[in-house]
Amino acid sequence: MENKTRTKKRLSKNRAQNGERVRLEGLVRKQAVELKIKNGQLKNGMAKQAKSEEQVYIRTKAMESTAEGIFIIDAQKPDFPVIYANQAFQKMTGYSKREILDQNYFALYGVDADQRIINEIKNVIHRGETFHGEMLSFQKNGNKYWNLLRIAPVRDTGGVVTHYVGIQTDVTLMRARELEIDEQREELLHVTRVGKLAEFVSSLAHEISQPLTAILSYAQAAQRMLMDKEPKLREILQYIINDDQRAAGVIQRLRVLLKKSSSEMKLLDINTLINETIVLIATDATVRNIFLKLELESGLPLVRGDRIQLQQVLLNLISNSFDALENNLSPREILISTSRKDADTVTVSVKDSGCGIPAHNIPKLFTHFFTSKLDGLGMGLSISRSIIESHGGRMEVKNNPDHGVTFYFTISAGKKDV
């Protein structure tokens, strides 16, 4: 009986063990599935993290390799320490990474940097605004550079400005080029002003010397007709002659005083000269929304001329075209072209699509004091023509068949033996 019971017990125990095993197995299976899911999730997360790490790496790498100086400053500390600066920034300022990090941002532009601008930037940072401007800055070794600076705030999720990010560019070369262009333009303007005055005096001198010539010859003729009669009258005639010559002397001195600085004749490439001149008025053309088109023939012979004077002529013609296009809606275009007229002559033309010139005004166009502009002196074209003629060339004008005018001038090719 005992055995039976034992067997029974064993049986029931077996049964019970069986049930437990099934339960456990189910649990394990469930956990395995969960584990698998969790594992999958974990793997996924790691991949995500790796991906974002890769992105950070690429961004950092990109910031390090750009030519613009990039930096980040802590906006919440009073002395604005720099917490990041890329290589270009280090190179531009001349300081190493160690010298930059945690240092006052403003100190990196040198003690001689413009304090007004520095203060303005500080104010901008206080207000949480952006700054955009140019500032003369100093490298560690004291070398100057022109710094085109843009800085902008970085805010946390609550909208509080925590940092400032900045980008700066070294624009020293650009500024030098602009300065050079300004100087050239100024020089040309000066030459033009002096030229106008000289031309004005010269034509005035001509106008006055005509009656002086007549007065002098009348008086001398009268003296001769009197022979030895009327000594008193002869004396008066002599006074007239003397004063006439005095007036002539004044004009002569004035002319010498305003004598055009002796021209420097050199062999020039006319196409290069045109390109150089275009640079001087490119800004003006952009402001006026005018398109300058060039059609320059290649392989032209060198011409002999004075660089400044020829530039003066080109500028005069182009700025006249600007004025002619003033009220044109479209097309606002000026075509400057060069071509070979014959073996020894080059033709330059400036064509506009402007208002044109009334036919009855064309013959008067090159004379002194003729102008169709309200504020014009009427000297530009007459000076231009006399410059071209003194170069042995000719200047002409034609109305275009459609609209606008074309001014042409010729200039002789330079001969090496002159």
Added chain:
Amino acid sequence: MSNSGSTIYIVDDDISVCRALSLLLKSYGFNVQTFTRAADFLTFKHPKVPSCLVLDIRLPNINGFALQKAMASRGIITPIVFITGHGDIPMSVKAMKAGAVDFLPKPLTEKKLLNAITQAISKSKIQNKKQTEIAKIKRRVKILSPRELEVFRFVAKGMLNKQIASRRGTALQTIKVHRGRVMQKMQAKNVTELIHLAQKAGLISPQH
């Protein structure tokens, strides 16, 4: 003074300058003729007398330099004295290179003007004399027969009678006769003189 046989032309667009210069130059005994336009001077029939042109550079339409060129192309040899109220050195150089006698700034001093004009008139006299002589020689050339002219050309080139005869395939004697007639008609005493005449008549260029 012997100025009465000479004519001064004045071209200046200022009528008062023309009148004043005319009065002054007439007082020296010159014949004076004034023009206010270059074109009028060009179309004017120039008498064969010693002359001088007093020419303003700044003129409407045809300026002084253009007139100088136009005169050269029409064979008007009147010497030029340029006057200008505008002048500068390059301009005067240009004028002188083109054969002007002088280049005077306005207003003109009497002495300088007179000097320049006197110089121009004597140049004109020499030119006229030369022209007359050439005309005379050309008239002599005209009376030569075609054969004589041919022989004249050969002789002027320095060819011997024998060479001319063989070149033309003619007897030596015939050439000698032609040559004798050429000498006679051209009024030349010897071969050297004949060659000179040929040069002056423009039959051969001086290098030959």
